Amino acid sequence: MxxxxxxxxxxxxxxxxxxxxxxxxxxxxxxxxxxxxxxxxxxxxxxxxxxxxxxxxxxxxxxxxxxxxxxxxxxxxxxxxxxxxxxxxxxxxxxxxxxxxxxxxxxxxSPLMIGLNPQSRFAAQFKSKRWDQVLQEPGIRIGRTDPKLDPKGAFTVDMMNKAAELYHEPDLVQKALGAPDNPEQVLPEETLVGRLQSGQLDAGFFYSTETSDLKIPAIQPAPELKAxxxxxxxxxxxxxxxxxxxxxxxxxxxxxxxxxxxxxxxxxxxxxxxxxxxxxxxxxxxxxxxxx
Incomplete structure (x- = not known):
């Protein structure tokens, strides 16, 4: 719908x-x-x-x-x-x-969250591992918006850079996101939710209004990473x-x-x-x- x-x-x-x-x-x-x-x-x-x-x-x-x-x-x-x-x-x-x-x-x-597809093969890992570790798993499909066209996309990159420092993972951004404009991840904001709900994505970056409104399971990052x-x-x-x-x-x-x-x-x-x-x-x- x-x-x-x-x-x-x-x-x-x-x-x-x-x-x-x-x-x-x-x-x-x-x-x-x-x-x-x-x-x-x-x-x-x-x-x-x-x-x-x-x-x-x-x-x-x-x-x-x-x-x-x-x-x-x-x-x-x-x-x-x-x-x-x-x-x-x-x-x-x-x-x-x-x-x-x-x-x-x-x-x-509206705070930035990591929204999850509960049917994803990675869903269980998000319960047993820290979210940044799961986002580095081979084959995981992540969705986000273009940092040049959308504030959410810029917030995502900033938050991941902060997470790399907080968790002492210098390769986090490269492994999880790739390039800022990675075409395998960057999608129009207005289609991101639909792609997650349809199973095309395993996880994505959303505001709380999106995850709360549409009952998408979500992880809120540590307070130090708040965006x-x-x-x-x-x-x-x-x-x-x-x-x-x-x-x-x-x-x-x-x-x-x-x-x-x-x-x-x-x-x-x-x-x-x-x-x-x-x-x-x-x-x-x-x-x-x-x-x-």
Missing amino acids: LRKLVASVVVVAAGMPAAQGASAEDGTVNVLYAGSLVNLMERSVGPAFGKETGLHFQGYAAGSNKIANEIKGKLRRGDVFISASPKVNTSLMGAANGDHVTWYVNFAE KASYTLTILNDAPNANGAARFVDFLMSAKGRALLKQHGVDVVKPTVVGNVQSIPPSVQAVVDAAQ
């Missing part, structure tokens, strides 16, 4: 850019979001937002950096952008970066449907929206605003203030 869901998201996105400018006219709000939030957005937040407002949610999921690159390259337009790292927003701020973003709100977090997504949201400066975008942000930051986030394993945090506060729509500022 999830693979069908992911396919539908990609098909919708493939209709760009011709349909992008229609959102203000047809009541559609285009939300570009980190691929780790596919299940949350498409099955929960999107439908709930539509029921609450009568507007149509249209989502596009991909690695946060990939989406930012498409925005900067004018390959994709949207109303709302939800990233898994504040640094991605920074890359869209200022005249040198196209002035696509003026402000953003940090609103949630996490820091989810942010903003309304893009050239949003075709700025009013609809504000209503979506209002909904997501409301008590009802925050409850949905918690239900899907996302750690809701006290919202903080970065950038030009004066540019934030009054309704968004009000809902942010209410959540603090």
